[in-house]
Amino acid sequence: MVAHWAGYADPGYLPFIDDVKPEVAQVGFYGGHFWSLVDTTSYNGYPSNLPMRGHRECGEWFARLNTELHRRGVKVVGHLNVKFLVGDPDSKEGPRGFFKFYRDEWEEKLLGPKPPGDVMDLLEKDKDGKPISQEGYGIGGMHEYWGCLNNPNWQHVLKAWVRYGINQGVDGLIANYFYRHDCHCRYCVTGFRQYLRERFSAAELKRRFSIGNLDTHQFDEIVDWHEPAQSTPLRREMLRFSQMGNKKAFDEVFIKFGKKIKPDLIVAQWDHMGDFNQIIGDERCMLPAELWGRGEDYLWYSTGGVANATDLAAGVMGEATLHARYIRGAFDDKPFTLGKYESVRIRVSIAELAANGGAPMGFYTDFTDPEARKEIVRYYNFLRRNESLYHANLPKSEVLLLYPRLRVHEGDVAAVARFKQLGKRLLDAHVLFDVLPDDRAPRSARARYARVIDPSDVKIGSTNVLNYIPSSLSHFEAPTTVRVSVSRPAMGNEITLHLVNYNREEPADKKATVNGIKNEKPIAAPPSQADLKLDPKVRVQRVEFLTPESEQGRELKFEQDGKRLRVGIPRFLVYGVVRIQLSKQD
16 A cells, blocks of 8 residues: 555656555545645645645545546545644634634535534533643644544534545545543543443442542543553543543444445554553553454554664664564454654565565655655565465464553553563564464464463563574574564465565664665675474475565575475565465375
């Protein structure tokens, strides 16, 4: 896929699509920022960079873009900001931004009837009953407000926007700004009381939270994200309530309503993880396992800038390999992608997702830069030529690393730090491992692996974790700057070995901000050796080496000794693929 938040009105965008030939383009705006800003002088700036002013004019422009993308065989997923509003309820000029749209520009032919009541009743409120507001971005000199996802009338507005987007020709919608503040509107207060009532008895409420009478108890806060060091059992219940309410709203608006209008509507959430930030980040961190990703067609997780910069001497690869393996395991191997704010290491970002079951994309890459455009086209063409290796493949790993989600639910983010340390040690040692959250790893799933590593086990630390890995498993003689994974294609009888090389010529000043693919400067990985453990009775017929830098594959010599395959891997620049073709099993 490709995703563009800006720049999509450039004359070179559709020719770029012609060359890259993505299956999905995540582009266009249909939610809060569109309706807040499209009729203002700030229409063409941050955050949406809308191509023209006027909701009718811009809406028609998006419809034409969607038609052009469909002509090219591309499905379109539009962004729908579900709550972040820009405007002023009143000013010298009257209502501005969202509030002017709501009062004067809501067209029932486009959007259906407005929900009943006053516009101010749609917003998140503080404990004094005032709308929560700030001037953080200062867009057009206007304030920012937030609709409340627990408010059914706000859900009515979102449904109108979903219907509008579908009518403009989108194939799917991704919800962004998908979080909750410390809202005390009547829906949040009543909802939180009902949540606690269903989850705890009166005696438990008194014992755990000092709540004597739930019906009359006054909550000083009903928080969402917060600092883990300042977390309490009640605050985590507030966070859980917030995330369950958001998920309920998402299901109501996008799945139940959206898919009723368009049964094949692609629905997703734009969520955030950073460096596995929990409690203070991640829109799903407290969700029960049965709700995590339920009914969603793909996952988008932003890593922010934490997975960009490298410090190779210190062992920092600037990678999101562990993120990808966690999301792949948690989402039952359904499609996902990572939003890395990466404009330099374009090739490694694409390779990283391809090697770990994700949907590679050129997110925020400047296709107007000829060198960047050339490499995106080269790598996407490589993926398309070898689609049989990627489509619906499954990981084939030997070790399972558990993600301590149950510990997070108890407020223990130190367990996540241990998970990251263990994961890095396993990656550096080229251990073939998957990740599953511990609340979605039943005994049957764990039994598929030769060893299960649990970060909650205090005996296992990053310094001794390799002592728990059987010596009979696969091993690789390769630099620590190379990451290794193995998958099984859905079709055919073969194994795919993926190698991603993070080595590069780094800037002299590692803290300096650099942009552009000219600064990627990969340093080729030297020849290496693979000693792969095979399943019983498997016979290898042929081994081939593939890399985006070459249109032709290269047959490799190999040696099979019973259940071991030994093969030398040639030098490669960023991404190397070893295609191991097998004979039919006995």
